[in-house]
Amino acid sequence: MAVQRGRTGTVAAVSALGLTAALAGCGLTGDSGDVTLKLVAADYGDSSANSSQKYWDSLAKEYEAKHEGVRVDVSVYSWSDVDRKVKELVEAGDAPDMAQIGAYADYADAGQLYKADDLVSIPVQADWISQLSNAGEVKGVQYGMPFAASTRLLFYNKTLFTQAGLTPPTTWDELAQDAQALKSEGVKYPYALPLGPEEAQAETMQWLLGGGGGYTDTLGTYSIDSTENTDTFTWLRDNLVAKKLTGPVAPGKLDRADAFAAFAKGQVGMLNGHPSLMGMAEDKGVKFGMVPMPGENGQNKISMGVADWMTAFKQNGHAEQIGDFLDFVYSEKNVLAFSRKYDLLPVTESASEVMSTDKRDADLKPFLDELPLSETYPVGETSWAQVSAAVKKRIGAAVTPTGNPAAVLSQLQATATSAQNTP
Structure with missing residues (x-):
């Protein structure tokens, strides 16, 4: 948690x-x-x-x-x-x-x-x-x-969505379109993408699952640099970050707690959230809705637990x-x-x-x-603590405007493979 x-x-x-x-x-x-x-x-x-x-x-x-x-x-x-x-x-x-x-x-x-x-x-x-x-x-x-x-569910600000004439997205393309519309309305964080060191491993996993990938394959072997995962982070870089739809703070510098606080202030259109965000938003009078996190081609059938x-x-x-x-x-x-x-x-x-x-x-x-x-995370692997720490430290670099998702994921895969093979 x-x-x-x-x-x-x-x-x-x-x-x-x-x-x-x-x-x-x-x-x-x-x-x-x-x-x-x-x-x-x-x-x-x-x-x-x-x-x-x-x-x-x-x-x-x-x-x-x-x-x-x-x-x-x-x-x-x-x-x-x-x-x-x-x-x-x-x-x-x-x-x-x-x-x-x-x-x-x-x-x-x-x-x-x-x-x-x-x-x-x-x-x-x-x-x-x-x-x-x-x-x-x-x-x-x-x-x-x-x-x-x-x-995790996709939280969205109902007031901001109504002002922009939007309905909650069910696909990545719809999410990007909604984010663009929110940006046009002057929303500070159309989609808050917290890939900072606090909890980047969570935001990362939710997006990987939505793209048909994940941290490991069906056999439990790390597959961080898979084609699916590389495509996912390339999409994030090109369709959200490069188009300035993720707000004034670079994703690699944005922590989950700060993203939640911004949502509670009415500054965020959408973000990936867990139950504690409900109370934070309600306390500040923010009207919000919650839907399953969109996937590449439709609502994600596998959520992050x-x-x-x-x-x-x-x-x-x-x-x-x-x-x-x-x-x-x-x-x-x-x-x-x-x-x-x-x-x-x-x-x-x-x-x-x-x-x-x-x-x-x-x-x-x-x-x-x-x-x-x-x-869930692959917590049964003794290597997970090391892999999680590496994701928190490096994953933000994959989505900078000049970032190289394939290179970053390859580095993380090397770290994971080494950690998994160390007695």
Whole structure:
């Protein structure tokens, strides 16, 4: 998130690890023999008022009241820091019992994580949405437990579209035509294309899928420099960026958070967004619509999905207590409460069924509808972290007016191949 992952992901919404997690130690409190479970979690809130720390503290208090002898100590960090903080704790030999983070494959490959079926009950495992639980696997074994999810839709400013006499696009050519019309009306960002270092991997993947490509082929091998992907970024360069339809900030310099903020100010005609953008726009009084992201020849049949992950480290040996706590975390009641609080998609079938029919969740239904059709990052590859970082750093150069998409994608492919082949 990422679901931002911003997900962007992000989803974006951001989370990080708690400072007190560095004090995890052996996980025992005093001489009582009581177990203290250390959890590092990401912050999905956008202020102290709705910080994830409050959510987790309340959840831990409720659990502890029914489980004498077990304490749950939660530390929350922003998404900018969370993965780094967990890495530091693990490298210092002080791993938390659980970490709710964006990636897990490196830890699984190093033998540091419990398998999911060593922890949670069979009913909980069976309730996870299948493509998310499958995405949590490394070499066919599940280590990453899906915790939160999001998909992407094309957001458009209804007021600006009405003024320009437009209807939402269903193809890339229609999107470019709408962007040109918006530009003629003086719209600052006809289509906001955030390929800056914050979450470029998300915007990139959505466009690759729309062009019939992606980061990997059907066998899971990186195919970043495929003909389809090269054609996609050539189209972006020639039909949006070169025609100055992406706004005053170069795509490679535009971050997702800034693009969202501009949309909430009424300065953006269209952009690729996740559920958290709804609240931002509503708070500023922006009237918006949402439709599936256009593809090259029609509405994209495959959407980008983002999941954030719960992981459990073996170091302190609390498998039984971790599993019992996670069964509680993944109860329908708690999954619904978290998803509703942060405008995220539930990762369980039971909670999804409730939200798909409950009127209070009607604004999330378009995103829920996309989830079964979504494709996630190749997070099960230990190389993905390195590849994602390279995409964030380099992909913006592919769409500059003088950029060479084939050369940039070839460089990224070389990075991916090297990372995938490194033991």
